Amino acid sequence: MSSKRPVFKPYQQRQLMAIPPTLDELVPASHPVRVVNDVIDRLYLEPLLKAYHIRGSSSYHPQMLLKVLVYGYVTNTYSSRKLAAACRESVYLMWLSSMNYPDHNTINRFRGVRLKHALRDVFEDVVKLLAEEGLLSIEEVNTDGTKIEANANRYTFVWKKAIQTNKEKMKKQLSEIWDYAQSVAKEEDRLPDPPDFTVIDSEKVNAAVDKLNEKLSSREDVSKQVKSKLRYISKHYPQAIARYGQQEALLGERNSYSKTDTDATFMRMKEDHMKNGQLKPGYNVQISTSNQFIVNYTIHSNTTDTNTLSAHLAQHEVSFGKAPQVLTADAGYGSEENYTRLEQKGTIAFVKYGMFDKEQNENHNNKHPFAANKLFYNQEKDCYICPMGQQMNFIGTSKRKTSTEFEQTVKRYQAVNCANCPLNGICHKSKGNRIIEINENLNRLKQKAHELLNSEEGIQRRKKRCFDVEPVFGNIKQNHGFKRFMLRGKEKVEIEWGLVAIAQNLRKKAA
Structure with a gap:
């Protein structure tokens, strides 16, 4: 047997230090x-x-x-x-x-x-310090959005469509009872014309219920079924209408909200706990980045990126005194309103529109030879030439507003005679003469975007966007496990995301 024993480093747990480390x-x-x-x-x-x-x-x-x-x-x-x-x-x-x-x-x-x-000021000061050190640019940014789940119950929700359906059922029930009351009333005791239930509210329902009760509740010839239905309407409808009014006020332009966080909207997310495309309450988080540092952030309750850019740009101006000089974004932001806003602010926009990627494919261009944007335009006569050589004459202008109240102007042109055309049914699917709608401002803006995106600078910026802004979301969600907010309400969610943004920037600086 060997007398040697293993050697260990000193371990004296109770040993006092003359000068303990700080x-x-x-x-x-x-x-x-x-x-x-x-x-x-x-x-x-x-x-x-x-x-x-x-x-x-x-x-x-x-x-x-x-x-x-x-x-x-x-x-x-x-x-x-x-x-x-x-x-x-x-x-x-x-x-x-x-x-x-x-x-x-x-x-x-x-x-x-x-x-x-105070947190927005803290975040902005951090960004400005990093900009002074040359780590990021406030003027040239890449913008993108992601959806993050709210701290809310996934199964307690309010849907605008359900409210509208229930209100329609109420209108129908009230109209049927009113018609019944008219049919059984004596000539001298007939009800006035039924109220206009096009717009239904608590006051109108209460007035109608009181009138029906007055005429029907004491009559012996009214069936028990009708009286039971009237009692149910009297008891539940006024409160239900008042509740629906409150819910519609909370909904605003949204289609849904969560009962446990009324600022959260139900959205489709990549992180799907049920693996079946289920909607979850969440927020649409928008960020602008530079060199993978977050320069600006905003929180939105609407589900589409398209309608968030105006508010996001406005926040950038409030934070730094002016809009960014250059902004790069994907096709989710390519709308007439966004292009117009960026042009008005003097921002160079490397922003794709919906069909940009498909237009780069020659096979796609050959699939739709009769599309309106392929037709020849005669500027002198202000007309388009159809595939068979007929003139499509100007027939008027229409204006329409988007959900964000942005006004669009559309010019309409109509062919003269499509009935005997050999391309009828191929050129277009409408029964009469073909009508096309042309948004000249949008076409101009898309052409401008097309030229910018296909320039040498545009190609480089498109490539850079993919590994600048998108990895920031991936790092926060996957590497750092932030997939669900802990606080409730948009105001507190903005605080929490501000802390996430500051942490991302300081992690990046430390690295």
């Missing part, structure tokens, strides 16, 4: 916590201090709480309870908080209340 010595010089500390120390935090009252007991310093929160989001610790525990357990958070131990209520109240009016 927390600062335990934090490596290149650790991300130092980046968080350094950047927040350089910020102007006066707007945050205004959220505190002068009177009352002393509070934890907002600078310390902001550092704790931001570092929590940097390290994927989003829960206030976990952050409070980490302030007692993590060397990095103990160093950052200077051995302060805020409880989870303090952290949560700071996040949801104190930061309400």
Whole structure:
């Protein structure tokens, strides 16, 4: 048997140190916590201090709480309870908080209340500091959006279509009862003409129910079924109409909302827990990035990216005093309204329109030889020439408004005689003479976008967009596990995403 024994490093748990190490010595010089500390120390935090009252007991310093929160989001610790525990357990958070131990209520109240009016300023200051260091550009940005689930019940919802269906059923029931009352009433006791139920409200329903009760409830020749139906209408319809009115006010232009977070709209998301395309309550998050740093962010309750760009640009102007010089985005933003807004602001827009990618394919162009955009336009006579050489004459102009109240102008042209044309049925599917609608402003804007996108600069910017803005969402969602908001209500969701955006920028700077 060998007398040799293994050698171990000293382990003396109760050994006292003459000069114990400080927390600062335990934090490596290149650790991300130092980046968080350094950047927040350089910020102007006066707007945050205004959220505190002068009177009352002393509070934890907002600078310390902001550092704790931001570092929590940097390290994927989003829960206030976990952050409070980490302030007692993590060397990095103990160093950052200077051995302060805020409880989870303090952290949560700071996040949801104190930061309400100050976090946007903090985010903007971080962006400006990074811009001064040459890490990002505020003038040249890439824009995209994603949908993130709200902290709301997935199965308690209100749908606009369901409200409309129920109101139509109510109108029908009231009309039927009114007609019945007319049929059984004596000549001298006949009801007036039925109310106009085109627009139905609580006051109108109450008046109709009172009149029907007056005429029918005391009559013995009225069937029990009708009286039962009238009692049900009297009891439920006025309250239901009042409830529907409140729900429609909350819906606004949306098609749905969640009962547990009324600002959240049901949207189709890539992260599908049921794997069946189920809609979930969520928010449409829009960001502009530069070099994978988030320069601007906005939160929206509407589901389509198209209708978010105006508000997103407006926020950029409020934050930095002017619109971006260059904006690159995918086809989800290629509408007449967005192109017009960007043109008015002097922004060079490398923004695709809906058919741009398909137009790059020659086979697609050959599939639709009779499309309106393929027809020859005679500028002198203001007419189009159909595939058989007939003139399609101008017949008028129409104006229409989009869901965002943007006015579009469309010119209409009609062929003279399609009845005996050998291409009838191939050229178009309508029964009469073919009519085409031409939006000249949109065509001009699309042509301008086409030229920009196919230029050498446009090709480079299109390539860059794919690995600039899209990986930011992928990093936040997949690498850092932020797929669902923890706070409820659009106002608090904006705070939470602001912290996510600051954390993304500081992680990128640390890297």
